[in-house]
Amino acid sequence: MKNKEIADLLKRMGTLLEIKGENAFKIRAYYKAADNIAGLSEDVAVVSEEGRLGEIPGIGKTIAEKIGEWLATGQLKAYGKLTAEVPETLLEIVDIPTVGPKKAHLFFDKLKITTIDQLRAAATDGRLAQLPGVQQKTIDNILHGIGVVAKGMERINRGTADQIASEIVADLRQLSCVRKIDVAGSFRRGRETVGDLDLLAEATDPAEVMRVFTGLPTVAAVQAHGDTKSSVRTRQNVQVDLRVVDGESYGAALLYFTGSKYFNIKLRQIAKKGGMKVNEYGIFKELKNSERKLAGQTEKECFAVLGLPFVPPELREEMGAAELFDEDQPRRVPDLIEQRHIKGEFHVHSTYSDGKNTIAEMADKAKELGYHYLAVSDHSQALRVAHGVVEADLKRKRREIDALNTKEKSFGILMGSEVEIDTNGKLDYNDRILSEFDVVIAAIHSGFQQTSQQLTKRLVNACRNKHVNIIAHPLGVHFGKREPYDVDFDEVCRAAADNNVFLEINSFPIRLDLDSSHVYAARRHGVKFVINTDAHRAEHMDYMKFGISIARRGWLGKADVLNTRTWKQVAAALKK
Ligand SMILES: [Zn+2]
Numbered sequence: 077m078k079n080k081e082i083a084d085l086l087k088r089m090g091t092l093l094e095i096k097g098e099n100a101f102k103i104r105a106y107y108k109a110a111d112n113i114a115g116l117s118e119d120v121a122v123v124s125e126e127g128r129l130g131e132i133p134g135i136g137k138t139i140a141e142k143i144g145e146w147l148a149t150g151q152l153k154a155y156g157k158l159t160a161e162v163p164e165t166l167l168e169i170v171d172i173p174t175v176g177p178k179k180a181h182l183f184f185d186k187l188k189i190t191t192i193d194q195l196r197a198a199a200t201d202g203r204l205a206q207l208p209g210v211q212q213k214t215i216d217n218i219l220h221g222i223g224v225v226a227k228g229m230e231r232i233n234r235g236t237a238d239q240i241a242s243e244i245v246a247d248l249r250q251l252s253c254v255r256k257i258d259v260a261g262s263f264r265r266g267r268e269t270v271g272d273l274d275l276l277a278e279a280t281d282p283a284e285v286m287r288v289f290t291g292l293p294t295v296a297a298v299q300a301h302g303d304t305k306s307s308v309r310t311r312q313n314v315q316v317d318l319r320v321v322d323g324e325s326y327g328a329a330l331l332y333f334t335g336s337k338y339f340n341i342k343l344r345q346i347a348k349k350g351g352m353k354v355n356e357y358g359i360f361k362e363l364k365n366s367e368r369k370l371a372g373q374t375e376k377e378c379f380a381v382l383g384l385p386f387v388p389p390e391l392r393e394e395m396g397a398a399e400l401f402d403e404d405q406p407r408r409v410p411d412l413i414e415q416r417h418i419k420g421e422f423h424v425h426s427t428y429s430d431g432k433n434t435i436a437e438m439a440d441k442a443k444e445l446g447y448h449y450l451a452v453s454d455h456s457q458a459l460r461v462a463h464g465v466v467e468a469d470l471k472r473k474r475r476e477i478d479a480l481n482t483k484e485k486s487f488g489i490l491m492g493s494e495v496e497i498d499t500n501g502k503l504d505y506n507d508r509i510l511s512e513f514d515v516v517i518a519a520i521h522s523g524f525q526q527t528s529q530q531l532t533k534r535l536v537n538a539c540r541n542k543h544v545n546i547i548a549h550p551l552g553v554h555f556g557k558r559e560p561y562d563v564d565f566d567e568v569c570r571a572a573a574d575n576n577v578f579l580e581i582n583s584f585p586i587r588l589d590l591d592s593s594h595v596y597a598a599r600r601h602g603v604k605f606v607i608n609t610d611a612h613r614a615e616h617m618d619y620m621k622f623g624i625s626i627a628r629r630g631w632l633g634k635a636d637v638l639n640t641r642t643w644k645q646v647a648a649a650l651k652k
């Protein structure tokens with residue numbers, strides 16, 4: 077289906093027209109068309125073929141013709157013409173936090189700025205400061221934003237990494253000579269972001285594996301092509317290394333290439349104390365003039381000869397290492413939460429706010445995942461950009477949920493809400509309305525620039541409200557756009573623990589908020605957690621696995637997470 081590509085193209089047209097300074101109606105037409113095509117459940121190519129493009133809301137004759145042209149030729153003349161005037165590199169400038177299309181227009185119009193480098197130069201040499209309405213604070217924010225974007229470009233988000241890795245692994249697994257294949261590295265450790273991908277395989281014909289790997293359709297450039305090791309760069313500009321190793325060394329190699337560096341150093345120290353040596357080929361006993369191999373085939377046996385329990389990849393970090401390696405205590409690895417423990421979730425959106433699927437469609441997906449319950453928590457009224465739900469529509473939503481529930485035996489839909497915490501810490505619905513929800517999630521979506529004190533107060537106030545059960549994406553992280561808020565995290569944790577409020581691990585791959593280090597810290601405050609996906613489409617509910625990785629990295633077990641419980645247990649646990 078080409079829907080996403082066309083929606084992206086139309087959105088880019090809209091943004092470029094906005095930077096150019098075109099009239100607002102024309103710009104909005106493109107954004108609206110992009111939105112409606114992204115939300116279309118059928119293939120836009122089929123709709124076009126059958127001459128029904130005009131039936132999609134927001135698609136007039138001009139845009140319908142453009143879609144037809146792109147589908148027929150793979151090109152769009154108007155886009156070529158537009159980017160000759162307004163270069164595509166301006167889209168990167170729009171994406172810098174705090175910039176957006178209006179400022180990009182100003183910088184382009186007055187200073188002919190078209191690239192991030194030019195913007196950085198103009199911000200530092202004083203030219204930006206001379207523009208109307210641009211203050212020092214604006215410039216500081218822009219420079220900070222450029223830094224955040226640069227950092228985001230060095231690493232990829234977990235969703236993209238997962239997609240690239242699973243496609244390559246699936247392709248290579250089809251080869252009959254491949255006996256085993258794993259993704260190692262920081263990806264296997266469940267890191268929030270990934271630098272490059274390290275793949276490890278065992279195969280009877282390594283040359284064949286290398287030949288197929290370097291020729292995969294996703295490969296844009298081959299950087300090295302060896303007998304047992306190759307490196308490529310994918311079309312998304314991600315480096316992927318693949319090594320083929322012998323079966324007797326597979327476990328040792330997997331252990332070695334999973335890392336982390338810190339963890340490997342720790343293992344070497346432990347080995348040394350026992351007169352052993354550990355490397356990517358195995359674990360060896362050092363004898364006078366030779367050495368004897370003790371283990372290497374599986375990770376499990378490697379850990380065993382070192383006298384260690386199996387350490388799950390997510391725990392192989394410096395964080396928490398003291399708990400693993402403290403010699404005064406028995407080395408005990410906790411039972412970490414697993415995907416199969418999840419019985420439902422509380423934070424998904426429907427067409428009542430900015431979700432693309434109906435409540436019934438979201439519920440169907442939840443049932444497919446084997447869940448017992450799903451809370452549909454749309455945005456509250458103040459969040460206009462996300463079509464927050466007004467009071468009258470809440471009644472309609474409740475009736476729809478009740479009607480759907482009468483048809484269910486072992487599954488329940490819950491009425492939730494993701495309620496705005498305003499810039500003063502007040503909630504967007506009054507207590508009477510809040511009392512009618514099954515689950516109340518409080519969240520911040522505005523006023524990110526406030527002081528640490530103000531942001532902390534907003535979150536603490538929300539925890540103290542007697543109806544609030546969950547704080548969503550507590551630190552406002554947005555990969556490549558926003559780093560965690562500067563809040564007094566200890567104070568937020570205390571407020572959450574004292575008021576029986578659950579802190580969310582948001583599994584959406586560009587968020588992953590709380591991240592693992594904050595989960596680890598919050599656990600020590602006695603905070604309880606909930607893992608949600610914040611799905612805006614049914615398929616986003618598959619993101620749960622990313623949140624699980626974060627929870628595992630933060631040392632959480634089943635009992636630490638609300639949505640491992642049955643609904644009856646949840647209802648009791650939510651009581652304030
Ligand atoms: Zn939100």
Ligand SMILES: [Zn+2]
Pocket residue numbers: 423425494610
């Ligand atoms: Zn949300």
